[in-house]
Amino acid sequence: MKAMSIESSQANALESPLVLEVKPRKRYWTWITKSILPILILIGWTALAKSSWVPSLTMPSPWGTVLELKSMFGNQNLASNIGVSLTRAVVGLLFGGAFGFVVGLFSGLTKIGEELFDATLQALRAIPFIALIPLFILWFGIGETPKILVVALASYFPMYINTAGGVRNVDRKVVEAAKTFGVERLALLRQVILPLALPQILTGLSLSMVVSILALVAGETISSQNGIGYLLLNSQAYQRNYEVFACVVLYAIMGLGAAAIVKLLERLCLKWREGVAVR
Amino acid sequence: MTTPDTTDVLVRSLSKSFGPRRVLSDINLELRRGEFVALVGASGSGKTTLLRMLGGLSAADEGEIKVPQRRTFVFQEPRLVQSSRVWRNVVLGLSGDAGSKDVAYNMLAEVGLAGHENDWPATLSGGEAQRVAIARALVRRPQLLLLDEPFGALDALTRLTMHALLAKLCSVYAPTTLLVTHDVDEALFLADRVFVLRDGAIAQELVVSTPRPRSLRQENSAMRADLLSHLGVTADVLDGSLGSA
Numbered sequence: 001m002k003a004m005s006i007e008s009s010q011a012n013a014l015e016s017p018l019v020l021e022v023k024p025r026k027r028y029w030t031w032i033t034k035s036i037l038p039i040l041i042l043i044g045w046t047a048l049a050k051s052s053w054v055p056s057l058t059m060p061s062p063w064g065t066v067l068e069l070k071s072m073f074g075n076q077n078l079a080s081n082i083g084v085s086l087t088r089a090v091v092g093l094l095f096g097g098a099f100g101f102v103v104g105l106f107s108g109l110t111k112i113g114e115e116l117f118d119a120t121l122q123a124l125r126a127i128p129f130i131a132l133i134p135l136f137i138l139w140f141g142i143g144e145t146p147k148i149l150v151v152a153l154a155s156y157f158p159m160y161i162n163t164a165g166g167v168r169n170v171d172r173k174v175v176e177a178a179k180t181f182g183v184e185r186l187a188l189l190r191q192v193i194l195p196l197a198l199p200q201i202l203t204g205l206s207l208s209m210v211v212s213i214l215a216l217v218a219g220e221t222i223s224s225q226n227g228i229g230y231l232l233l234n235s236q237a238y239q240r241n242y243e244v245f246a247c248v249v250l251y252a253i254m255g256l257g258a259a260a261i262v263k264l265l266e267r268l269c270l271k272w273r274e275g276v277a278v279r
Numbered sequence: 280m281t282t283p284d285t286t287d288v289l290v291r292s293l294s295k296s297f298g299p300r301r302v303l304s305d306i307n308l309e310l311r312r313g314e315f316v317a318l319v320g321a322s323g324s325g326k327t328t329l330l331r332m333l334g335g336l337s338a339a340d341e342g343e344i345k346v347p348q349r350r351t352f353v354f355q356e357p358r359l360v361q362s363s364r365v366w367r368n369v370v371l372g373l374s375g376d377a378g379s380k381d382v383a384y385n386m387l388a389e390v391g392l393a394g395h396e397n398d399w400p401a402t403l404s405g406g407e408a409q410r411v412a413i414a415r416a417l418v419r420r421p422q423l424l425l426l427d428e429p430f431g432a433l434d435a436l437t438r439l440t441m442h443a444l445l446a447k448l449c450s451v452y453a454p455t456t457l458l459v460t461h462d463v464d465e466a467l468f469l470a471d472r473v474f475v476l477r478d479g480a481i482a483q484e485l486v487v488s489t490p491r492p493r494s495l496r497q498e499n500s501a502m503r504a505d506l507l508s509h510l511g512v513t514a515d516v517l518d519g520s521l522g523s524a
Contacts, residue, residue, distance in 0.1 A: 169359075173354070173356060173358050174359070174360055174361075175359050176336065176357035176358075176405045177352065177354060178360065178371060178372065180334060180335075180336065180350075180351065180352045181351065181352075181371050181372040181373075181415065181419070182372040182373075183371060183372040187372070191360065191363065191371070192360050192362075195360070195362030195363070196360070196361065196362055198362070268499075270362075271361075271399070272361055272362045272401060273361075273399070273401070274399075
């Protein structure tokens with residue numbers, strides 16, 4: 001780039017400045033943008049399924065998958081299996097998320113909490129609990145306990161690290177100001193620290209939900225009699241590839257659902273972030 | 280220590296160091312009830328440290344501090360809770376009747392923010408946010424109002440308006456007020472007395488005898504030059520002749 005010089009002898013080349021402000025987009029444009037990538041994927045998937053590159057027995061088309069799902073509702077009791085899986089995911093997430101949240105708060109707010117928990121939790125998270133599922137079955141049997149435990153063990157960490165970080169990152173100046181006006185302890189937590197840390201806590205929740213679904217698949221593929229993971233394992237065992245695809249789509253839908261829940265919470269709880277003035 | 284009834288702030292032999300750096304040494308200070316005192320000094324002269332110690336935000340190394348119970352702060356930045364609406368920020372920490380919506384609305388009207396009660400802090404301009412901070416400090420009827428360069432981040436025009444507003448509010452609520460500033464005109468317009476802080480000690484005390492209500496048009500040129508010279512701004516700087524010789 002040439003060095004710029006401001007000299008009176010030069011002709012004044014004026015220009016309109018590039019405007020940085022983002023204009024609000026029309027609603028339909030938003031929807032069109034959102035659907036571009038999914039539509040491309042569906043087109044690619046269809047093309048692949050119809051092509052001769054993959055044997056048609058191993059890969060259904062998107063529509064074929066929908067039909068498969070429909071028939072599974074009839075002959076595989078899909079609805080109740082989804083219910084069982086969701087219950088496991090939610091209960092495991094409740095335990096893991098609540099643990100991560102509470103310990104995260106303690107660790108983020110107090111030095112002693114950080115000293116007590118942080119190193120240990122960081123070490124524990126590196127343990128691949130999915131690999132320990134056989135042990136869990138020996139210890140806890142094949143009932144619901146080991147599955148819920150795996151989900152909880154997998155999902156506490158994102159919640160812990162984001163709660164602790166979010167709480168720690170709250171503007172100390174605002175906290176100090178609130179304290180000078182007599183806001184202490186629980187009131188400080190409820191009125192100042194938690195609301196301001198909430199964006200990051202919700203990020204933790206979102207990650208925890210996704211991780212809980214992943215852990216659920218692993219948990220259910222071992223000695224289950226029901227749940228989506230069980231269906232998936234059965235389908236694999238009997239080479240029913242269309243059903244495998246149907247299960248994969250179900251997991252993807254659960255991921256979308258998790259994202260939608262977080263979006264909704266953000267819309268409800270983070271109104272104060274909208275319309276931020278940059279000046 | 281015996282103090283007259285009308286004394287609101289008493290500081291004796293106050294010292295403070297940060298590591299090897301001595302920020303304040305042997306400060307003595309006495310403020311009468313309802314008095315407006317400005318503390319001026321170059322940056323790093325320890326004025327904010329002194330203010331924070333009076334408010335109980337920092338601990339002193341040595342010395343004694345006596346202040347009234349109800350103390351409130353206005354910081355250089357508004358320090359509003361972004362996740363609470365404007366009126367809730369005003370009554371932050373107050374409960375019951377003292378923290379009611381009515382109280383907040385009335386106080387906001389007094390600082391000229393009627394109609395902004397339900398705004399989010401992030402949508403306010405700098406001057407508006409600082410008005411909320413002032414409302415938050417005054418709604419508690421403070422006996423001691425501590426102001427830490429509250430208008431330092433505002434533009435010159437907004438600052439003038441805020442000076443007038445603060446002068447009016449202080450005449451209504453009559454708290455004992457300590458204002459930390461580096462703006463000499465601000466000090467001369469608002470204060471009854473001005474202390475110059477230099478190298479961690481009070482180097483000069485100036486009584487501003489201009490009668491109230493004061494006009495922002497007043498020049499105070501003699502006092503202004505005097506005060507500036509104590510802050511290291513000499514006549515040749517003021518006359519614009521620095522370096523021209």
